[in-house]
Amino acid sequence: MDMTDLQQDLASFWMPFTANRQFKQAPRLLSEAKGMYYKTPDGREVLDGCAGLWCVAAGHCRDEIVRAVQEQVARMDFAPSFQMGHPLAFETASRLAAITPPGLNRIFFTNSGSESADTALKIALAYHRARGDGGRTRFIGRERSYHGVNFGGMSVGGIPGNRKLFGNSMLPGVDHLPATHDIKRNAFSKGQPLFGAEFADELERIVALHDASNIAAVIIEPMAGSTGVLLPPKGYLERLRSICDKHGILLIFDEVITGFGRLGGAFAYDAFGVKPDIMTMAKAINNATIPMGAVAIRQEVHDAIIEATPEGGMEFMHGYTYSAHPVACAAANATLALYEREQLFKRAGELAPYFEQAAHALKGTRHVIDIRNYGLVAGVEMEPRPGAPGKRAYEALTKCFARGVLVRTTGDIIAVSPPLVVEKAQIDRIFSTIAEVLATID
Numbered sequence: 001m002d003m004t005d006l007q008q009d010l011a012s013f014w015m016p017f018t019a020n021r022q023f024k025q026a027p028r029l030l031s032e033a034k035g036m037y038y039k040t041p042d043g044r045e046v047l048d049g050c051a052g053l054w055c056v057a058a059g060h061c062r063d064e065i066v067r068a069v070q071e072q073v074a075r076m077d078f079a080p081s082f083q084m085g086h087p088l089a090f091e092t093a094s095r096l097a098a099i100t101p102p103g104l105n106r107i108f109f110t111n112s113g114s115e116s117a118d119t120a121l122k123i124a125l126a127y128h129r130a131r132g133d134g135g136r137t138r139f140i141g142r143e144r145s146y147h148g149v150n151f152g153g154m155s156v157g158g159i160p161g162n163r164k165l166f167g168n169s170m171l172p173g174v175d176h177l178p179a180t181h182d183i184k185r186n187a188f189s190k191g192q193p194l195f196g197a198e199f200a201d202e203l204e205r206i207v208a209l210h211d212a213s214n215i216a217a218v219i220i221e222p223m224a225g226s227t228g229v230l231l232p233p234k235g236y237l238e239r240l241r242s243i244c245d246k247h248g249i250l251l252i253f254d255e256v257i258t259g260f261g262r263l264g265g266a267f268a269y270d271a272f273g274v275k276p277d278i279m280t281m282a283k284a285i286n287n288a289t290i291p292m293g294a295v296a297i298r299q300e301v302h303d304a305i306i307e308a309t310p311e312g313g314m315e316f317m318h319g320y321t322y323s324a325h326p327v328a329c330a331a332a333n334a335t336l337a338l339y340e341r342e343q344l345f346k347r348a349g350e351l352a353p354y355f356e357q358a359a360h361a362l363k364g365t366r367h368v369i370d371i372r373n374y375g376l377v378a379g380v381e382m383e384p385r386p387g388a389p390g391k392r393a394y395e396a397l398t399k400c401f402a403r404g405v406l407v408r409t410t411g412d413i414i415a416v417s418p419p420l421v422v423e424k425a426q427i428d429r430i431f432s433t434i435a436e437v438l439a440t441i442d
């Protein structure tokens with residue numbers, strides 16, 4: 001096989017979360033990126049309406065991040081973080097601790113959102129055990145939530161398709177709160193929907209069934225992203241927080257999508273005012289330049305685990321070879337400095353009303369049964385084609401791509417989440433392209 005054959009061989013790569021056979025018949029390839037745009041191998045520009053996979057918050061190939069990565073990989077490609085350290089890791093942790101909610105100032109590094117979810121669950125178990133409360137092992141997740149693909153995150157997650165294959169191999173002792181999505185009462189809500197705080201009361205029912213003394217943690221996405229932009233009803237997060245407090249249950253927010261400006265503040269806490277005990281992050285942590293994730297932990301939770309082990313002993317049996325990888329840290333430090341210098345989280349908040357108006361202008365467009373939004377994220381839900389759920393949205397994705405706009409779809413929902421550097425004219429183009437495309441779809 002010569003190089004040309006190798007480049008044209010589409011068979012070897014088993015693509016993740018992809019209809020492989022369908023894709024390989026009509027591949028959609030991206031080969032360059034800058035700012036708000038991708039470029040295809042044949043030179044076509046594609047406006048990025050979804051920040052890659054909700055992760056390229058500062059726009060693509062930003063010079064200072066590229067430079068930081070280039071310099072770091074040449075200076076020190078790798079250093080272990082087990083019983084050794086390197087300065088960049090401590091800097092990244094401090095930078096993160098400065099923007100996480102007050103008190104969540106201890107940082108554990110991972111390489112992805114999935115690893116962050118499993119790490120958070122293990123920290124919750126370790127915390128209760130350290131306090132002599134080791135019977136608290138149950139977890140409570142939520143239907144229609146996504147916490148990645150590893151066994152812990154998948155178990156607390158609530159995606160039927162993701163669970164179908166592995167249903168009998170999930171973590172034991174997991175319950176699920178009901179999803180909060182309630183289109184009948186909340187369709188076309190702007191911002192947080194009005195109805196549904198009472199969905200949080202289900203937690204009391206689960207606690208009554210299993211007893212609080214057996215429950216370690218509740219894990220939710222403050223806004224569910226990849227299952228369709230599902231916003232927390234007004235009062236819902238507050239109620240969950242207060243029920244967790246009442247029963248000594250830890251509250252974990254999965255901020256893999258909501259973190260780093262998507263909601264118009266650094267984290268969901270800045271948007272909704274509710275503080276978790278543990279928080280997961282990934283994606284935009286370093287503008288998705290190098291795989292990286294992290295978990296922020298309330299200091300008391302961290303201290304309880306650290307202090308339960310005699311001095312000189314390893315306090316937490318957990319970590320990844322690439323935890324705090326120096327090149328990922330260099331990218332993160334450059335990214336976090338850039339977010340601050342350009343005030344991108346604030347920018348997202350300031351653009352939000354314009355974005356909201358542009359999104360809701362699709363009301364009345366063919367097939368659209370709901371539009372919802374917050375910060376710089378919107379979900380446009382379509383009525384599924386009878387007998388063919390998901391087909392309409394997939395067709396919308398391919399047709400938008402053909403017209404030079406990249407969007408993300410899940411089920412029959414189109415998710416729009418551009419980089420935070422998006423301009424108003426680009427917001428208009430994303431939504432007008434969706435409107436044009438929907439008019440052409442049966």
Ligand SMILES: Cc1ncc(COP(=O)(O)O)c(C=O)c1O
Pocket residue numbers: 111112113114115117146147148149221225226254255256257282283
């Ligand atoms: C809320 C949430 N948690 C976890 C993950 C998994 O992250 P990763 O794909 O980096 O493992 C995702 C990915 O979209 C996510 O949205």
